[in-house]
Amino acid sequence: MPPVSEQSSDADLLRAIAAGQTAALRLLHHRHAGWLRARLRRRCADPDVVDAAIQDTFVAVWKDAHRFAETTADPAAWLWTIAVRRLVSALRGPAHRWLSGPAADVPDDARTVPSAEELVLLGVEHGALGPALDRLSPELRRLIEATALDGLTVREAAQLLGIPEGTAKTRLMRARTRLRQLLA
């Protein structure tokens, strides 16, 4: 296993982490903690919970780096999937769960949404999707965001937003109908 440096790719870093190199985990953390934090903070107002979710994420990466499937997934998307699920499970506990939880929610290969960027970006920058999304009521929009952009399941999205799963399902359906109307 060659030594890693600032220039190593994320996949190389993950391979080195799987081989037990702490330096690689440090590089990965310094490279990704910033944007993960910025993005998580839009979903949770408590900075302590966000910080703990990020720490939890990299501890999970340390334990499960070998489960990252290089061929199918993008490292950043994989990290985000772990991070947002860690945030959900931190918000779900009776008291906030800190480190040392079970690593059951690390996906074998992240369900990256390759079309999400193009879809949202194209739609928002050049099409009618932007105004349509803005005109959606906030609670409906947050569900669309959690499921389409964050890659969460409806159940996880419900936990993130603190609403019952049934409510989340109805709202998601209403949101889709409403978007269709607005885009028509």
Next chain:
Amino acid sequence: MNDWHIDAGLLGEYERGELDPSRAMAVEAHMQACPPCRSSIRVDFTWLTGNWSVVYDHVHAPKAGPGHRLLRRLGLPEHRIRLLTATPALRWSWLAATVTVLGLAVAAAWLLRSGAGGAVLATSFLILAPVLPVVAVSGAYGPPADPMHEITGTTPSAGPALVLWRAISVIGVAMTMAATAGVLLPGPGWFAVAWLLPALLLCTGTLALATALALPVAAATLGGLWLAGVLAASRLVHGEPFLSVVFGPTAQLGYLAAAVAAAAVLILRRRRFDLGASR
């Protein structure tokens, strides 16, 4: 479409939360796919190193050893396990010393089996075996044995509970090893168990006496009393009768009764444990 990137103004608005929801979503979707835009987010270095240090500590946290896992299997709470397994530095020297002593006793007894020396050795095993756990207990707590005592003494867990937990752990190990040696020893089968009640008496007695004296003093007093008493008895009666006097059924009943009395004293006076301070 890849020529579109997040510029500084847009990024600033995103970080301050001033963007329209849809544009914030677009920024996030783009960020996920574009490493240069991801790295353009400014990160507070103090925060970054602080966050990393927690991850680092957790990654380097000591792993649970086999003893730790065994105790957890037995259902002990985590903080007790930590307490019992926290001093590995002293453990090995003490274990090695006890194993060596008992091993030598067993080996010598087998070598001298044919002669009269074997009986003497077996007898001396019976006499010394009850003292071993007491020696272990005397080193379990207090200033001479525990270099960390000054610090330990200021913690809320110090006092009777800690003495008892440590005593139980060392007694458990010492008893197991002595019992193994007793089984390996040549001679009548009851040799292997005859020393158990005296050992119980000496241990509970030491702990009971420790409510009035310092722990090492209590251990030395009772251990000395036991040795002196047995030696005196061996002067009075010789050979096989001696063993039946000291380890016979009547004597065993007496040990049991005394041990129960000592335990009662220990329970009644548990608040007055000597915490290693000189009185």
